[in-house]
Amino acid sequence: MAEELIRLRADLTDEAPPELGALLDVHLMLARDDALCESALHWIQERRYNAEWALSAQLEVLARQFDDMEDEYLRERKVDLEQVVGRMLSTLAGQESPGMAAMGQGARDFAGADPLVLVAADISPADMLGFRDGVFKGFITDIGGKTSHTAIVARSMDIPAVVGTREASRLIRQDDCVIIDGDAGAVIVNPSPIVLEEYRFRQRQAELERARLSRLRHTRAVTLDGQSVEMLANIELPQDAQGAVEAGAEGVGLFRSEFLFMNRGGQLPAEEEQFEAYKAVVMGMQGRPVTIRTVDVGADKPLERSLGGEGRHDHVLNPALGMRAIRWSLSEPGMFRQQLRAILRASAHGPVRLLVPMVTHLWEIKQVHECLARVRSQLADGQVAIGHVELGIMIEVPAAALILPSLLPWVDFISIGTNDLIQYTLAIDRADESVAHLYDPWHPAVLGLLEQVIRQTRAAGKSVCVCGEMAGDTLFTETLLAMGLRSFSMHPAQIATVKQRILRADTARLASTLGSLLTSEQLAAASAQELH
Template sequence: MASFTLHGISVSRGIAIGRAHLLKAAALEVKHYLIEQDQMEAEVARLQNAIHTVHKELQAIWSDLPKDAPAELGAFIDVHVLILSDPMLSEVPLNIIRNRYYNAEWALVTQIDELSAQFDEVEDPYLRERKVDIQQVGERVLKVLTGTATELPPIKSGEEKVAHMIVVAHDISPADMLQFRDRSFAGFVTDVGGQNSHTAIVARSLDIPAAVGMFNASALISQDDWVIIDGDAGVVIVDPAPQVLEQYRERQARQIRDRKKLGKLKKTPAVTIDGTPIMLMANIELPEDCAAALDAGASGVGLFRSEFLFMGRTGYHNKLPTEDEQFESYRKAVVNMKGRPVTIRTLDTGADKPLDMAEQTALNPALGLRAIRYCLAEPQMFLMQLRAILRASAFGPIRLLIPMLSHAVEIDQTLQMIAQAKTQLRTANKKFDEAIEIGAMIEIPAAALTLPLFIKRLDFLSIGTNDLIQYTLAIDRVDHEVAHLYNPLHPAILYLLSSTIKMGAKYGVPVAVCGEMAGDTRLTRLLLGMGLREFSMHPSRLLPVKQEVLNSDLRLLMPQTRKILRAIEPGAIAEGVERLAAL
């Protein structure tokens, strides 16, 4: 068979080499037939038993999570358990069996397709990934119904023993990833998926090379094919020529050696060659993530995404996390960071990130009632979260970060709510940091272009590059049709970034970058040259970025960066960034 290359979306860096192990989708092999009336209750019971079996499987996987497993894994399995418990999946298919006389598999697929169609009506990356969660849960139930549960390949001797397994599938759930983790699982390739999928996030957390959005990879790749995943480029090479395989083996070995060297930098201060100190912070989702942040040498937490405490807690389940539950999570994070600052972002959810998958959504949720707009529309919920964060500030340094601000009236209303929460705590004799710092996410172009409104009212700024790029370029970065246009080096993006950093420095207001750009070593020197002094990223990216910082001399970077910022043509900008890397 001739070698061929597939191009998709890179979601996790590194190189993986191994033999392909194909996972077939049960949904593709489902039989459709009508049952007799006297078979109806037996068919209902068959589906109920399958759902119960999957419940037990997920609970067993959750219970067997290793202590060092990323916290996201438990959270994502919890989401799948909640989906499985929702009447949309646990009851509606039973009604389809009773009313239409469909067999159990057909009834389940019919309901999954119906739910998927509803999610397809809203073109938003986060909602699309929630559709994927439903499909993954449904797929797991179908595999029990059809008796095609995920099979792990037998461990063989000889060549196969050293050849790691590359899982190739239409899609793969975080729970399935856990099953493969102990079986020389080196990487995975999927037909679907994007940067924001649960599976992509878990891949980054486990530091597993992966490439998604490969369209028909599972049809083109055969069982036991040699496969190379170049996670840095989002490229998959199938049946590579011997010389190509050898080149990638050398690159892989070099990366492993480089990682070992990086480990020695954990306790080294992040200071440039010219003596400028740089703050390298961690992005976390749950308090348990603090261990990885500290292990990587983080100076603190630059972004605590609080919405993971809320996901799947409303609607049918009708239970928001209480003030005490939230307080305990925030307090735990602060205590775990041992005196280092923790920046907690208030709830960044709403129409585009529903707290419950059954929640009614807007036609264009990315531009609708979300983040601070959602919180201001739900003042009691918002006050509860503010009180919890403020109470936790009595146990260590906390900074309060507000997402998606764009209007002066929103800033003023938010500050009034924070003042109200403080008054409520004083009345209740609860301790908190009276001087807690309050900051804004700069992720809407209007915010970046009207910075004096923010600088006048707030203590710090944090640039969310993911949304800033998406909103500025009108690009949904997980939409395969336009993903190639998602470009952090677009001159408009560079202008908004540099002007925000420059104005913050002028008025003495700290500015951080907490989006994907902060953890991209190809852009570290460019951001340093713009004047950025605080980066926040996934803990796994801290040491590679620190290495770039230690090898950078701002006296050389800044003049070259000014030339890049004056450029308009993409080629000139790309050449300038390459020159920075060589300095």
């Protein structure tokens, strides 16, 4: 199976999205991960399970760990593990990898005048290589989410897709006529002629809209009243830098460094490996600024091993409130200084900004300053070149928003993580389906905190950026502009759409209506609509 993944990786053309190569690397890494293979071997040796049963048993163990993760993106990484185990089981059974057979010559034999769509329980990013030949024009899966790797690759390849339907592969039959509405996350089976013609019209309109939006890539985001707005990209892997540049990003507003630490079988990345990754992002952005967030892991994002000798990060009552982000970094000073050294070394190759997540107390920032001073001294003693690195903090906890004036003198910039800020403000665990419907970005308390942080930061002469999901959602663009936000960071695919909204906005007019908006019934109506 590993040989097949290596072959697929080698066969990638220059036209293939960079995400595909990165995801093949992730699958290869998972296939060789001790947490999967060595543990499965333990089932075989100790309980005399056969190989297939042992893999399935270990998958259940690891899947439960992923289900317990608070972070939606990391929780959906379980899909990658399931895809790897599925490919292993097929290999053990002497079968072709799932998905690849369906995309082979047999599928081409069905190809006629009408385009084909693929309906499956799941499709791995590696299997999606079959889409390069143009046999399938879209796909539907039973499992997955909007931040799953399969969905990310689909967006990068501009493939219409709906994931996480649960029952599609059972309900949809061969030769059914299917409409995939990826924007709405809807699948329509055997539509009426009127509905079919309506979607054909929408399809033509969408093609024209994409062509028009593509012309905005190199257009500066300036409002009607002359306010410049910075458009930044959120990325997870060094390879994502190319896509950010092509989408017209003016820099990276959030590089999630924790993805360098995950799925490594308990082995943390060495300083040199981190340096090469950060350097690749900096070089890939071609002189544009890169904001690197320090590692954001903890009880809810396990590293397959417990640092410090004890299992102190395991089995906590509430992972979202436990040892995570900067709390975890400060508890492991050796690891933290190693990451800081790698980031500072990368700053010699282009503009770098350092972002610290989940700050709650002033003393946390002071400790970061002490760590930075020690690391700078070490690098200076070794005559290692570094550049000027600005220090910023993420406002994700209401406590930090409320004491912001005391924090601002210690930092150069502020970044607002709206996902966690909403969760902690409303006491909503996004991983708990029974209360997930109460996760409400339009809640007056959330908007009040956002407005306060943006206003106070700008008044102090510091820059402020929103890097959570709200930044890439056009429903919030005008509200954030009215609050005074002039820096947005989002998935590269969202930049053109948000930029279009900004180009049509008049911030002076929006600001004049902000006060009435925050106190009006419009909030309640918007909140109810969002929940619906």
